[in-house]
Amino acid sequence: MTQMWQSILQFLADGMLAWRPWQIVAYTAATTHLTIVAVTIYLHRCQAHRALALHAAVSHAFRFWLWLATGMATREWVAVHRKHHACCEREGDPHSPQLFGIRRVLLRGTELYRAQARDAETVRRYGHGTPDDWLERHVYGALPWQGVGLLLVADVAMFGVIGLTVWGVQMLWIPVTAAGIVNGIGHYLGYRSFDGPTAAANIVPWGIVIGGEELHGNHHAFPTSARLSVRWFEVDIGWAYIRILAWAGLAHVRHLAPRPPTRRAPAAALCAATLDGIIACREHVLRAHGQMAVRVFRAELRQAQAWIGMRERRRAERLLRRDPDTMSADERSALDALVERHDALAPALRMRAELRQLWQERQVDPRAALARLAGLCERAERAGVPALRAFAAHLHAYGQCRGTSGTPPPA
DSSP states (O other), rough: HHHHHHHHHHHHHHHHTTTOOHHHHHHHHHHHHHHHHIIIIIIIIIIOOSEEEEEHHHHHHHHHHHHTTOOOOHHHHHHHHHHHHHHHSSSSSTTOOHHOHHHHHHHHHHHHHHHHHOHHHHHHHTTTSSSHHHIIIITTTTTHHHHHHHHHHHHHHHHHHHHHHHHHHHHHHIIIIIIIHHHHGGGTBBBBBOTTTTTBBBSSEEEOOTTTTTOOOHHSSTTOSSSOOTTTEEEEHHHHHHHHHTTTTTEEEEEOOOOOOOOOOOOOOOOOHHHHHHHTHHHHHHHHHHHHHHHHHHHHHHHHTTTOHHHHHHHHHHHHHHGGGGGGGHHHHHHHHHHHHOTTTHHHHHHHHHHHHHHHTTTTTTTHHHHHHHHHHHHHHHOOHHHHHHHHHHHGGGGGGOOOOOOOOOO
């Protein structure tokens, strides 16, 4: 009897595998990364935004693992995320740090998610198009805690008592990284390549730990893109996995963010294709416009031989890159004062307003929008501002804008 109890205690201490510590750490890292991959590829890019289609076998594998590692139901997750995009930073946003405060989103982001997931109206309105088969209705959606409980039993069986710690890390991984860091810091700190009313921030340019979700600002600029990296130095490991799946015939890319023409692209006559390219690449166009406004400002300072402090200069350049809709009253006043001191900024900023009218008018009257574009470029030529003239000339090249591309659909 004593020997039997010793065997039981030994089993509880070491588990069936009797792995070394580094092997247990490697297993924990691999499984938590698998959870991130399942969230970003299956839940986020495939289900919520329809940026890609996955083979049925891959989808089922991700669904099963998410049931074990998170207990989240596909329809609920998708509904909460779509509502976040629909109400971004406004009343109704399920987890905006601008509304709830960064501390609450970081530390209690899971509670905010669960509150919305229990809202039947949110799920009904935003959860359409998600799996609704027998497994989803009777297992994944109906028995969420049984899944994570099964993973707990497996971890303890494999590693013994230390399996409790492994399971704890697995359970905390998504609440900390996704519900906390992405939803919190991604809307609070970081660098922005694009600005606008629904803009977010890129936490870091190397999207590896959170599967590419670190590039959250790019995602809000191009929500239906399967690739979250946009600039040359950004890394989206989730996109690398998608490419591998596509190569194996297990994924089909539906949407990608459009790529703007390079500065060396030859200009062409204005036509409907130019207008369509500008509309498709509007985030890139507005970003290029902000850079142009900064060049105008710097040229004005050199011409006037004016010196201003580094802090004041950075603040001014930040204002010139911002979208007016995202500015506070104080920021707008500061921008108006800046324009009064530097005359060349006025035509540059007027062009931004005209560009915004351009894509609104395109949906109503394409011919009028094309005429507006021609007039906009003509006025830029007459303004006598070299940077403004160069920007207007480059608009002609947007007829070559590359947009959505894909791979053959999976079987």
